[in-house]
Amino acid sequence: MRSGFKAANKRVSLKVLASMIPDGASIALGGSFLHRGPFALVRELIRQGKRNLELIKQSPGYDIDILCRAGVLSRARAGIVAMEGNFGLAPWYRKAIESGQVELEEHACASLTAGLRAAAFGVPFQPCGGLHGSALPELNGWKRLDDPYGSGESVWVIPPIRPDFAILHANEVDAAGNVRIAGTYHWDRIMSRAAGSVLVVAERMVDGEVFRQAPEATVVPYFMVQAMAIVPRGAWPGSCWPDYAVDYPAVERYLEPGDDALAQHLAEAPEAQEAAHA
């Protein structure tokens, strides 16, 4: 793989963006719970019938749940999973783990970050604070090292987590692929540094001059981004600050049982509506 991605215009359709992810790939998904997740792309993975994907995310919710529901995932590395708000646990994720359909590597959010940092920093492991007394290190076979500088302290070290793709939902991109996020970037920044490639779904494309006016607002520079698609309201039914809030009635409809509810939910999504009108 090349070190960087340079192309005059990296914009592709959502379909093409999803087709770049092969069966069996590991994907880190940006955002947190119902907020600014790359949900349009997640749904497109379902439409394309992907299989055996591995999801990596500190705080997945709707994304991991719908991918479990559609049989797309075989493995997950996650810190905390829930639909949040009044919805509680993620029901199809729960079923997938309890039945063994999906294999879980349970993390603390910060240990998953440590693994991503090891990959991003180019080192074979990364110390992670805390974890003392937790059963998670033994469960995952993590090692504990004594401070070689003699403080007498010891620290758990996490092996690298290097996703094949980091998939982010952003407010703005330019044609070169620079990425801007309003509000918190959650874990997106470290995911982008740890992954082999970054794919972006954005609300809109703006002129490169907008980025040059305030370069410190750019979370991911263009050369790390392989390709992107523009999907207005693509983080639906979640929020994308400050453009739109969570569509709670749509989340409630999604949570109704049955294949019909899932099919209706996929058809109701903004990217499907746009395709239908095109």
Added chain:
Amino acid sequence: MPESWSPFSYIVINLARFIRPNEITFSGVNSTFPMLACLLAKRAYDWDFIYINVAGGVDPQPSHIPLSSSDPVLAEGSASIFANEDFYDLCTRGRMDLSFLGAAQIDAQGNANNSVIGDWHRPKVRLPGGGGGAVMMPTARRACTWRTEHSRRTFVEKLDFCTSAGGFHGVVTPIAVFVKRDGRLALQSWHPESRLEEVRERTGFSFDATGARPTEPPTSGELRALAQLDPDGRFERDAAVRLR
């Protein structure tokens, strides 16, 4: 006549009472009660503290109170974004004074299970998972939690899985407030409509109750602040907390 508690106000206000002046206090994902407690403390008390949250907010002034405790509206009015990596690093380097963390099961030492009911490899119920607790509980100066149900299923002699060790400083339920003393949870106070015997009956481990007494009633300032946060009672209805 003193003001009285509802089961909902009891949890929110007693969580807020763990917050101390000028300290750095954090509320996270899946944490409606701590979010309300932090926003209440900002309004109800005549002192201030440093409130940071999982939406990246630092002393935010949200235009409305969101259903989701990680909603980006919780960074409205914030002069900076202190993102996820930042607040975890702050905690592990020992400068998080108070972190609120969820827990499904709690033992006598205040350790927590948020992973699984049953055997981890053959789960009866898969719970949300490691989350913030495993790293924040042993490294925050104080960690506090809440349960909307007070029962022997929640307060257990032995955890099904130890997700987070180190122990909570404080725990609030609809009927009681516990604080850690000499390495174990001790009863600090109970809901005036409950009794010490009831707390003992509904707790799966033994605890010290020396000095414990009925919880001080809410102040009018606390209740006024809560009414501002939940003017139409939606949060209280959604939470559906009951004394018994």
